[in-house]
Amino acid sequence: MGFLDIENVTKSYGSTEVLHRVDVSVAEGEFLVLVGPSGCGKSTLLNMIAGLEDITSGTIAIKGQPMNGVHPSKRNIAMVFQSYALYPNMTVAQNITFGLEMHGVPKAERAAAMDKVADMLQITPLLNRKPGQLSGGQRQRVAMGRALVRNPDVFLFDEPLSNLDAKLRVDMRTEIKKLHQRLGTTIVYVTHDQIEAMTLSTRIAVMNGGYVQQLGTPKEIYDNPANVFVASFMGSPSMNLIPAILRRKGAAAMVEITDATGAPVLLPVAVDQGADGAAVLLGIRPEAVTDPDGADKKARNVVLARNRIDVTEPAGSDTFITTCFAGKDVVGRMRADAEAHPGEMAELALNMDKAVLFDPKTENRLR
Template sequence: MSFLKIDNVTKRYGAVEVLHRVDIDVQQGEFLVLVGPSGCGKSTLLNMIAGLEEISSGTIAIKDKPMNGVHPSKRNIAMVFQSYALYPNMTVGKNITFGLEMHGVPKEDRDRAMDKVADMLQIKPLLDRKPGQLSGGQRQRVAMGRALVRDPDVFLFDEPLSNLDAKLRVDMRTEIKKLHQRLGTTIVYVTHDQIEAMTLSTRIAVMNGGYIQQLGTPKEIYDTPNNIFVAAFMGSPSMNLLDAVIRIKGPDAAAEITDYNGHPITLPLPLPAASLAGRDGTKVVLGIRPEAITDPDGADKSAKIVVQMQNKIDVTEPAGSDTFITTTMVGKDVIGRMRADAHVNAGDIADLSINMDKAVIFDPKSEDRIV
């Protein structure tokens, strides 16, 4: 049974429908991330779960109880906002316990709950300070403490890390992950950052244009994207998408592309020709992740199909643990990821290994994945 059930939910503003028939079942203890570009509907959906936006049609239920029309204060949810939303004239301790006080919880119980979350979030030395005396990371911990102290059914996070600098975002991401593993709480988390989505979630809902484009585990989303949008949006750098032609010979299938000189390169596909029946000679979009294009010594030794080729290196970008290269295939820039100590320079004709086990094929018209 779903802990949080979003059933055929739509949202309209007048005649304009901005969320279209969304269906998601969230299990107890799950960490669901809603990810997508600005304006895709993810924050609107989160606000509907919280009760801050009305549901135009469909049902949202928590623990089998429909939430349609239920006031936010009666839903037993806790929300952490991007802006922290702390009371500037109250101390940290008062900010954390204010909600409990409003619900009539005795002071002794409030103090006990505050001590517990302050220990957990390592903010005990901050309890007598005001929000204006805190850093962004400290304020975010206080906002999380205010949510945790209530022991809600569902935690809702609305882009909580977007105001933090890059290093602090990584640190806070780790803290949120530890917190979820320790408490086993049910979390719905909104972000436009696909790295946050991949690292935090147990499942991801990729949204675009008010539709769920794909719902799955981080591995499913990354390895087998439903369509070109998901393939391009998820991953950093994103998946290389190349125009290719299917070539079928007997039981074998291949994708034909061109190198930097326009010479044809045949890339065997790790699937039977029958799965591409009727597509011999047709155009497709070949998707290959950057890590599947690397130097020969960095190639996956367990891969079944690794194609060796030479291609000109246009740009190298040392990134510490890796070296990213840009090369040209089918007249397009293609990103590869090599070992940090791979000896490549711009202008070199370098040996490349392409792991075709990781390749996916899309229909160029529908943009859906074929295989």
């Protein structure tokens, strides 16, 4: 049993089921990120934890106590919304302590809690300002302060950074990470941004179509995606998916693809499923398609293949290239000073230790 247990939970609107048998157990102090495209059910699940949406079937429990039917105010959770939801006529200090005041917390205790949180979030100089006088990042800190001051069992974040510009989003991401490391609080965080999911979480639940597609650590999700959706959704640029033919010779397995000229390229793979001659999808991350000097020196199966470079995209610390295998554009990630020029042939190093295979019909991972 975890600190927060979501057991066989479904959600229906009329005859339409939008969440299907969700099972997730969150340990105390864990940072769980629910990630997926718009409409996948992640915010609906968060609202059910908060008590803002009813549960159609299944159970949600906090610290072993079922929350089905329990009013949001009785759940000891705190929620940070995308829209901040600050009271415009109140000062920052009043916004932060309003919930404590409503729960009858004495004034001296409220002030002490507010001072502690304001110092932690570095918003002490803002306490007498109104929300209209604050920047987006400052408003988000105030919204977080209002949640933190209550010392709840579980923090719920609903896409809290989506209204911020790119640089501020990165800065606030770091602040939230620091906050979690300092306080060790239990957090469930919703986002559609897979970079946020990877950098913030201790575990990720990747959702699509109302189902949890995969639950695991960021490394597990990134290195060992359970299906094509997870492989393509997680990672920027996303995993390359290349049509291939599985070739078996005794205990050895290889996949056959073609280069830009149509010539065959054989690549070793570690897979038990799939018959000789079966059509498969070869999944390989951009960083596993690189220049020979940039290849992982610890890798056991690096295959060199010459191929035509179609596009180069310098990105400061790296150079992204686009080449063609099996008639598909394939993105590679080279060192910044690697020799790669559009229209020319280049030696590519393919790290097959990082390659995975999928069944093109079911789209599930082959093991």
